Amino acid sequence: MASPVDPGDDLFDSLRKTDPKKLDEQAKAIVEKDEALRLKQEQRLRDLIQSNSTLPVTISSIRLVGVRNTRRSFLDRIFNPIIGANRDTPYTLSEALQEAGSAADKLRRFDIYHDGISISVDKPPQTDPSSTPTDIDIYLQARERGRVSLKTGTDLGNVEGSAYGNLLWRNIFGGAESINLNASAGTRTRSAYQAVFDTPILSDPDKRLSIDVLASSTHKPWASHEEALKGAGAKFSWATGGGSSHQIAYTGMWRQITGLAGTASPTVRSDAGDSVKSSITHTWIQDQRDNPFIPQRGYLLKTISEIAGWGPLRGDVAFWKSELETSAAIPIPVPGIKGDSGVSFTTGLRAGMLYPLSVGFGSTPQPSRINDRFQLGGPTDVRGFKMGGLGPRDGADAVGGDIFAAASANLLMPLPRLGKDTPLRFQLFANAGRLLALKDRGDNTQKSVYDTVAQLGDGLPSLAAGVGLVYAHPVARFELNFSLPLVMRRGEEARKGLQFGVGINFL
Structure with a gap:
């Protein structure tokens, strides 16, 4: 009885016989094609927003996607002021996106998320009876930084050499709080120890x-x-x-x-x-x-x-x-x-x-x-x-x-x-x-x-x-x-x- 054949075997044999330089060129072409497609989609989105920039809209909700360690009450103070229900007048689409960008910039400055917070817009679900034709949902996609980081190293300067260690614990209670522990020893600063608790108000x-x-x-x-x-x-x-x-x-x-x-x-x-x-x-x-x-x-x-x-x-x-x-x-x-x-x-x-x-x-x-x-x-x-x-x-x-x-x-x-x-x-x-x-x-x-x-x-x-x-x-x-x-x-x-x-x- 013939043994079963893995269809992947032919693929690996083909790859082994292919010139590595040719493989690199093919991979590069795929990456360039994907990048060109992404740029084309971004330009299409910009054109769409530009052509509808004065369209009146109401922000029905703002959602932060991709985070687990940030508490809801902390985010509500950032997002609630720009929710449509809390405003007397509607936004234009351009103004709504500008407010969302300001909220994303605030999130970046807490230093608990990686750079590159993305913004997307969608219509509320059709099953929502409270939605209106002008309602929009805004989604912010973010990626949290590691909560604990440890650094060690050496410094040289100002007639002094030193070794240091630093332990940073971010977002302790889910509101961008941090504890920073520092210890160093050197030729002039014999020893230095510091603990700092920091929180936004x-x-x-x-x-x-x-x-x-x-x-x-x-x-x-x-x-x-x-x-x-x-x-x-x-x-x-x-x-x-x-x-x-x-x-x-x-x-x-x-x-x-x-x-x-x-x-x-x-x-x-x-x-x-x-x-x-x-x-x-x-x-x-x-x-x-x-x-x-x-x-x-x-x-x-x-x-x-x-x-x-x-x-x-x-x-x-x-x-x-x-x-x-x-x-x-x-x-x-x-x-x-x-x-x-x-x-x-x-x-x-x-x-x-x-x-x-x-x-x-x-x-x-x-x-x-x-x-x-x-x-x-x-x-x-x-x-x-x-x-x-x-x-x-x-x-x-x-x-x-x-x-x-x-x-x-x-x-x-x-x-x-x-x-x-x-x-x-x-x-x-x-x-x-x-x-x-x-x-x-x-x-x-x-x-x-x-x-x-x-x-x-x-x-x-x-x-x-x-x-x-x-x-x-x-x-x-x-x-x-x-x-x-x-x-x-x-x-x-x-x-x-x-x-x-x-x-x-x-x-």
């Missing part, structure tokens, strides 16, 4: 509340000590449109200056030990740049205001601390190149002031501590100087200052043969800055602040210039520069030669 991706706890230990060789932090805080963030956002935060922090080097200065030794800071901070950002790392056009405005220890806040340090940052970029046209040349000129300015206050409801302002003062100098602000290389010093220690100003001018150009579409740029830069401690005027703090601000314009600031390479990675900016200090004051520490920096915020 009323299903709005532009309004978020987060609660965090942290513990860290950081080596600060420029001031001969280590700083240990333990604390917790809460933050409320909201966006107001047009690239503008706000954040209000409360932080309670126990700080320790410990691990003093044998050569630590009297200033560092006097601030050693424990301190408690209780503060409220407001941050405002207006970002109109086309790229945060290698902008071609646009501007950035940022302010940070912090009040600590005053009135009911208590703690054992009290001050008002305010910082301003601004930058702008303009494209530079190049003869012979049409459109955007990839060459841009950027400028940046940063300034800050720490104003001493009395703790609680007392009457005597407290002098600032090294924990709270500004530091200036390094590869991400005033290049050509060491970390903490500018400003007041006590012996070999950079003890920080209460008032500072720094500025930079940069010319970014694409590298020859690579072109403007790559994230690599050649950089020419010049930057300058000054960092000052408050002058002692007894109890007259206001006079002391006024005199110190006036001193910023006394003589030339510390100045450096140089050339380098800039690489804009999606998560950070990398710089390798050759710097030449041009002006420096007695005691300041310059850095002539190569300097490497990694960060998200460069001057």
Whole structure:
């Protein structure tokens, strides 16, 4: 009796005898045919919508397909406002699709779905007696991200190397809540542990509340000590449109200056030990740049205001601390190149002031501590100087200052043969800055602040210039520069030669 024959055998024999290159060509032709068919169908749908764009419709329902872990009450706050029964006037078809697109964009910004949420429209079932000829059902097709992700890796930059681990748990209760656990250890940040719980408010991706706890230990060789932090805080963030956002935060922090080097200065030794800071901070950002790392056009405005220890806040340090940052970029046209040349000129300015206050409801302002003062100098602000290389010093220690100003001018150009579409740029830069401690005027703090601000314009600031390479990675900016200090004051520490920096915020 003959054995049964599998009809697939002939197919496999045929495939084995076929030239692999021919198979590749056939597969490619099938893919191209399918893609052409998909594009043709999409164009037909666009034409259909365009020809009926003013047709009055009523959205009878919106359904999110392909999700299991998002709760109904969370989605209702997004979809209910655009359901036809909740509106006094009907939509046109174009308006209905625009509202559906806005809802899909909101869903994307919660970061719990993969990109590519698709929208489709259908008529309600004919068996539904409550439907009308103008009713439509909208379907959103989405795919949820994995609920738990774990990342490990290493970082190198800003004179520090570190290893880190990150555990993210998304959409915990079905409303885009998340818990983010971070742990890292490095050459400068000895250890850092942080846990953050984050949740949107009323299903709005532009309004978020987060609660965090942290513990860290950081080596600060420029001031001969280590700083240990333990604390917790809460933050409320909201966006107001047009690239503008706000954040209000409360932080309670126990700080320790410990691990003093044998050569630590009297200033560092006097601030050693424990301190408690209780503060409220407001941050405002207006970002109109086309790229945060290698902008071609646009501007950035940022302010940070912090009040600590005053009135009911208590703690054992009290001050008002305010910082301003601004930058702008303009494209530079190049003869012979049409459109955007990839060459841009950027400028940046940063300034800050720490104003001493009395703790609680007392009457005597407290002098600032090294924990709270500004530091200036390094590869991400005033290049050509060491970390903490500018400003007041006590012996070999950079003890920080209460008032500072720094500025930079940069010319970014694409590298020859690579072109403007790559994230690599050649950089020419010049930057300058000054960092000052408050002058002692007894109890007259206001006079002391006024005199110190006036001193910023006394003589030339510390100045450096140089050339380098800039690489804009999606998560950070990398710089390798050759710097030449041009002006420096007695005691300041310059850095002539190569300097490497990694960060998200460069001057």
